[in-house]
Structures are given as C-alpha cells and as structure tokens.
Amino acid sequence: MTIVKEMTLIEAENAIVEEFSMYDEWLDKYEYLIELGKSLKDFPEESKTDDKLIKGCQSRVWLDYKVEDGRIIFNADSDAIITKGIISLLIGLYSGRTPQEILSSDFSVVEKIGLKENLSPTRANGLVSMIAKIREIAGNNM
Amino acid sequence: MVVNEIRKQFPALSRKVYGKDLVYFDNAATSHRTQSVIDEWNRISAESNANIHRAVHRLADEATQAYEQARDAVQAFLNAESRQEIVFTSGTTAAVNLVAFCFGEAYVKEGDQVIVTEAEHHSNIVPWQMMCNRKGAVLKVLPVDDTGHLMVENLEEILSDRTRIMAVTHISNVLGLINPVEDIIRKCHERGVPVLVDGAQGAVHCKVDVQKMDCDFYVFSGHKLYAATGTGVLYGKRKWLESMPPYMGGGEMVGTVTFAETTYAPLPMKYEAGTQNFASAATLKPALEFINSLNDNELINYMDKIRDYLLDVFMNDERIDLYGVPRGTNKEKIPLFSFTVKGVHHEDLALILDKMGIAVRSGQMCAEPVMDRFGVTGMLRVSLAPYNTMEEAEYFVKCLNKAIDMLI
Numbered sequence: 001m002t003i004v005k006e007m008t009l010i011e012a013e014n015a016i017v018e019e020f021s022m023y024d025e026w027l028d029k030y031e032y033l034i035e036l037g038k039s040l041k042d043f044p045e046e047s048k049t050d051d052k053l054i055k056g057c058q059s060r061v062w063l064d065y066k067v068e069d070g071r072i073i074f075n076a077d078s079d080a081i082i083t084k085g086i087i088s089l090l091i092g093l094y095s096g097r098t099p100q101e102i103l104s105s106d107f108s109v110v111e112k113i114g115l116k117e118n119l120s121p122t123r124a125n126g127l128v129s130m131i132a133k134i135r136e137i138a139g140n141n142m
Numbered sequence: 143m144v145v146n147e148i149r150k151q152f153p154a155l156s157r158k159v160y161g162k163d164l165v166y167f168d169n170a171a172t173s174h175r176t177q178s179v180i181d182e183w184n185r186i187s188a189e190s191n192a193n194i195h196r197a198v199h200r201l202a203d204e205a206t207q208a209y210e211q212a213r214d215a216v217q218a219f220l221n222a223e224s225r226q227e228i229v230f231t232s233g234t235t236a237a238v239n240l241v242a243f244c245f246g247e248a249y250v251k252e253g254d255q256v257i258v259t260e261a262e263h264h265s266n267i268v269p270w271q272m273m274c275n276r277k278g279a280v281l282k283v284l285p286v287d288d289t290g291h292l293m294v295e296n297l298e299e300i301l302s303d304r305t306r307i308m309a310v311t312h313i314s315n316v317l318g319l320i321n322p323v324e325d326i327i328r329k330c331h332e333r334g335v336p337v338l339v340d341g342a343q344g345a346v347h348c349k350v351d352v353q354k355m356d357c358d359f360y361v362f363s364g365h366k367l368y369a370a371t372g373t374g375v376l377y378g379k380r381k382w383l384e385s386m387p388p389y390m391g392g393g394e395m396v397g398t399v400t401f402a403e404t405t406y407a408p409l410p411m412k413y414e415a416g417t418q419n420f421a422s423a424a425t426l427k428p429a430l431e432f433i434n435s436l437n438d439n440e441l442i443n444y445m446d447k448i449r450d451y452l453l454d455v456f457m458n459d460e461r462i463d464l465y466g467v468p469r470g471t472n473k474e475k476i477p478l479f480s481f482t483v484k485g486v487h488h489e490d491l492a493l494i495l496d497k498m499g500i501a502v503r504s505g506q507m508c509a510e511p512v513m514d515r516f517g518v519t520g521m522l523r524v525s526l527a528p529y530n531t532m533e534e535a536e537y538f539v540k541c542l543n544k545a546i547d548m549l550i
C-alpha cells in the first residue's frame with residue numbers, strides 16, 4: 001500500500017481516490033481489493049468474539065483495536081475477501097491516527113472511490129456499520 | 143427457437159447491467175413478469191379501477207370479474223374441486239401464517255405436535271413455531287440426508303397420536319429436489335394427520351393436481367410464477383376451510399354484523415378480509431396462461447438439456463460442493479443449484495458474478511436450518527426459468543471459473 005502515516009489523513013484519502021481512479025473496470029477494482037484483503041495481517045481466532053462482530057454485514061467482520069500513545073491501532077478480519085479488502089483499506093487510512101484525526105474525516109472517500117453505491121445494498125450497509133464502528137471507537141477514546 | 147419467443151414476452155430481460163447483457167439466474171427468489179401480466183395490471187389500474195365485491199357500478203363489476211376470473215384460472219391450474227377452495231393471500235408466507243393460526247385455533251392443544259422438515263423455508267417454520275408456542279405444542283422435525291433428500295423412512299417414527307398437522311415443502315428453495323409429497327401425505331393420512339404443502343417452488347416447476355396429491359392445503363406465491371408481487375394462493379380442502387375460524391376480521395368477510403354477534407361470509411371470502419390486492423391478483427390469470435403455454439416438447443427438452451449440463455458441471459468439479467444431489471434420475475431436480483466453493487466465500491463470488499452481469503443469490507436463503515444441516519454459513523444459488531438459455535448457462539460457467547480463479 002502507498003499509504004504511509006507521514007501523510008495527513010486528507011492526503012492519504014486523496015491518494016486512495018487517485019489509486020482507484022486508475023481502474024475503469026469493476027473487476028480490476030475487485031482484484032485490487034482482493035490483494036489488499038490478502039495482505040491484511042493475521043487476526044487471532046480467539047479474538048473473533050461476538051462483541052467485535054460488526055452487525056449489518058452479510059459476511060462477518062470483526063474489528064478490534066488498541067490505543068498506543070493516543071493513537072488508535074485497528075485490526076480487523078472478515079470471512080469474505082472483498083469485504084476484507086475494504087476494511088484493509090479503511091484500516092490503512094484510519095489506523096495509527098488520533099481520535100481527533102479520525103473524527104475530522106467525513107469518510108466520503110468510500111463514495112469517491114465508488115464503493116458505496118457499487119457494492120450490493122446489504123454490503124453497503126455493512127460498510128456503513130464499519131464506518132460507524134470506527135467513529136464510535138474514536139469517539140470513546142477522545 | 144422457442145426460448146427466443148419466450149424471452150420476447152419479458153421486457154426485463156432486455157436490459158443491461160454494468161453495460162453487459164443481464165443473465166438473470168435468481169428466479170427462485172422472484173421471476174420476471176410477462177408483458178401480458180404488466181398489461182393486465184395496467185389495464186385494471188387505468189380502466190377498471192374500483193373496489194371489488196362491493197358496489198354495483200360498472201367499474202366495480204369489471205374489477206370484480208377480473209379478480210374472480212383469476213380465481214377460476216387458479217382453480218383450473220391446481221385442479222381444485224371447487225373455486226371456493228381458492229383463497230387469495232399476499233403470498234406463500236401469508237398463506238402459511240393463515241393456516242398455522244386458524245388451524246391452531248381450531249385443532250391444536252397443549253402437548254400436541256406439529257411436524258415440519260429440515261428443508262423448509264423460514265416461512266414454513268416460523269408460523270408453526272409461533273403457533274406451537276401459543277398453544278404449548280411441540281414442533282417435530284423430519285430430517286434430510288446428506289444428498290438433501292427428506293428421510294421419509296423416519297416419518298412413521300415421528301408421527302404420533304398427538305400429531306395434529308404436518309407442513310412440508312414440495313420443492314426446497316435451497317435443495318431443488320422434488321419431494322415425494324404424495325407418499326408423505328399418504329403416510330400422514332393413514333394416521334389421520336392433514337398436510338400443508340408449500341408450493342412456492344413446486345407450483346412453478348411441477349404440474350400440480352391437488353385432488354390427486356390429496357394434500358389438505360397447498361400454498362404458493364404469484365411473484366415466483368410470473369404474476370405481480372403481493373399475490374398468493376391458499377388452496378384448502380373445503381372441510382378445513384369451513385371448520386377453521388377466520389383469520390382477520392373486517393370488511394366483506396362477514397355475513398351480518400351486530401355488536402352482539404357477527405356471522406361470516408361463505409368461502410372463500412371468509413378469509414379475504416379488507417380491500418384485496420385486486421389489480422395484482424388479476425395478473426394470476428395471464429401468468430397461468432403463460433405457464434400453460436410452456437407445455438411444449440421442444441422447450442421441455444431444451445430446459446432438461448440446460449439442467450443436465452449445469453448438474454454435470456456442479457457434480458464433477460472438485461472445488462464445488464452441490465447441495466441437493468439427485469438419486470437415480472435427474473428428473474427429480476429442478477434447474478436450481480445451491481453450492482459452495484471450497485475456500486471461497488459465497489458473497490465474494492456473487493459480487494464478482496454481478497459485475498459480469500449475472501444475478502445469483504447468495505447467503506442463507508431464508509433457510510438457516512438447511513445451512514446448519516450442511517455446516518455452512520451460506521451458499522450460492524443459481525435458479526433458472528424457461529427464458530434462460532444454454533448460452534447463458536455456458537457464459538455463467540465461464541464466469542464462475544474466472545471468479546474462482548480471482549479468489550484463490
């Protein structure tokens with residue numbers, strides 16, 4: 001991934017939007033997300049508990065986090081690889097940032113890269129739940 | 143080719159998705175509608191719109207006639223003894239709920255038993271469960287075996303003196319096997335137990351004769367057999383429909399109403415309270431006319447060829463597990479295939495296929511117990527209609543292979 005934490009969140013979001021704009025074909029976007037999904041680091045099986053499960057996804061998503069030096073480190077997993085790619089993308093953007101930074105984002109990046117309207121409605125709901133969860137965790141750790 | 147003539151009758155089939163020709167393989171969820179169905183709905187709404195059964199004016203008469211002619215068409219379609227045995231509902235789910243409630247009120251007491259099967263759609267489980275909870279009755283389950291066949295040999299053991307009714311699907315929306323309902327009905331009747339058959343899929347794919355089948359209730363949805371949404375049918379033997387209490391109270395289901403007492407209208411209106419979905423119900427007539435037109439040997443052979451082709455693909459690919467595998471003859475399988483691919487999530491496949499223009503179903507398919515039976519969180523399902531072509535089936539197989547390659 002091209003995202004490095006030296007970038008501000010806005011820069012990182014713009015970089016993702018630019019990266020996605022290279023793909024005209026949906027299947028290429030999926031190829032990209034699948035690769036991202038495969039690159040997500042291991043999520044321990046024992047952490048896949050119900051309290052970390054995000055509702056609203058047809059596939060299952062687990063989101064875990066810890067706070068280090070005032071920054072939130074997210075880790076997540078899914079049983080479906082495209083969803084895993086999407087959370088990997090979100091984590092790439094928002095993990096390692098302060099709660100203030102996270103809450104300053106309008107999360108329009110998912111719309112700008114065409115994920116929201118082009119995923120199935122059930123999937124879009126899952127995406128909405130994922131973002132809500134990330135914001136909720138940021139809010140709770142202000 | 144006959145199939146091309148059929149396709150022309152369905153305007154939805156000519157649309158494109160993501161710039162590609164639509165391949166609609168989600169027919170078990172809902173079918174497309176013929177132009178004749180769309181026209182009938184429009185005609186009634188534009189020309190003959192009036193509340194049925196109530197007024198004496200011309201429009202009311204036209205709307206009532208269209209509605210009642212649809213009832214005649216359904217009676218003929220099912221070969222019911224009388225048109226009074228045909229009750230219109232909003233769908234299969236509504237019809238099962240009606241029977242579960244009304245039959246329960248009349249015949250089920252604490253400690254009694256109701257039998258369903260492991261292959262049922264939630265719509266043929268939950269209403270019975272609710273009724274059992276209300277009555278203090280017990281829900282018993284007839285299991286399916288590893289190939290997806292009902293273990294009918296276990297039925298005699300499950301039937302008891304306390305069994306009041308059994309509900310079984312004619313064809314499971316997941317397994318796609320035609321169940322031996324006549325055999326089940328005979329075994330139940332020997333013990334004096336009536337049977338409801340869920341025909342949501344069966345009515346679409348089988349020639350149904352309720353008198354020959356000897357079922358006590360047969361229910362199906364219009365939207366799965368080319369008619370408008372929000373339509374459904376409850377066939378019930380007269381003796382049951384007469385002896386059960388009504389479901390909902392309201393307008394036009396009554397004889398006379400006073401504050402002291404109300405008497406009920408004769409069948410079938412006793413079960414049709416309130417303003418009915420008449421414009422939609424009337425579309426059952428053109429829809430059933432369309433089904434009757436499918437009785438063509440060339441078309442039947444063509445459909446069998448597509449089914450056999452897909453069955454062969456699904457059964458001979460090491461990566462694929464098919465649920466609902468025919469024993470002996472392919473004739474017991476409808477062109478409906480639920481499967482999983484080893485190491486691949488069903489939803490990923492469905493998303494990729496969608497972008498290739500192919501509409502398939504993924505997930506639990508309203509049949510969690512079936513998912514549990516086979517130890518999966520969901521499946522992928524392709525279900526075909528007579529308007530689907532061999533070219534579409536071949537394109538699907540090509541795309542499926544490509545999607546699997548992307549994912550593993």
Ligand SMILES: Cc1ncc(COP(=O)(O)O)c(C=O)c1O
Nearest residue numbers: 233234235263265315342343363
């Ligand atoms: C076997 C079966 N039973 C019941 C239903 C429920 O039908 P409806 O949603 O039209 O009431 C369906 C449709 O999904 C089905 O396939």
